[in-house]
Amino acid sequence: MKKLLTAIALSGLTTMAMAETQAVTVIVSDASNMTQGMAMVLANQMQAQGAQVDILLCDQAGALALKEAGGEALKPNDVTPAQLLNAAMQKGATASVCALYLPNTGYTQAQLKEGVSVAKPDAMASAMLEKQRKVFSF
Numbered sequence: 001m002k003k004l005l006t007a008i009a010l011s012g013l014t015t016m017a018m019a020e021t022q023a024v025t026v027i028v029s030d031a032s033n034m035t036q037g038m039a040m041v042l043a044n045q046m047q048a049q050g051a052q053v054d055i056l057l058c059d060q061a062g063a064l065a066l067k068e069a070g071g072e073a074l075k076p077n078d079v080t081p082a083q084l085l086n087a088a089m090q091k092g093a094t095a096s097v098c099a100l101y102l103p104n105t106g107y108t109q110a111q112l113k114e115g116v117s118v119a120k121p122d123a124m125a126s127a128m129l130e131k132q133r134k135v136f137s138f
Contacts, residue, residue: 021050
């Protein structure tokens with residue numbers, strides 16, 4: 001009986017911890033290297049503080065999702081926004097390009113980094129409407 005109660009208590013704590021995870025959507029469309037960089041720095045910091053981060057890239061920022069993404073390194077850590085995106089993804093962030101990006105730029109899904117998807121507007125809108133989700137746009 002004691003083992004059963006312990007298991008139930010641990011299950012409840014796990015459920016509470018999962019429920020307390022903050023869901024965050026970071027939308028980046030700005031062409032500015034510094035703005036893209038700050039968005040990625042903040043996404044990584046939110047992750048470090050326990051948030052589940054979903055990154056949506058559109059317009060000029062969609063280039064961060066390309067395999068060939070380069071960019072100018074930013075001080076003080078000499079990293080590019082694309083490298084910061086990679087770091088966030090390696091730690092569990094999801095990344096997608098907006099549904100308009102590929103058809104309007106001439107790029108193909110094959111040119112996207114591994115793990116980057118094409119956002120589905122209905123699913124993205126549904127996620128953005130979640131009561132506990134925070135949405136940030138850069």
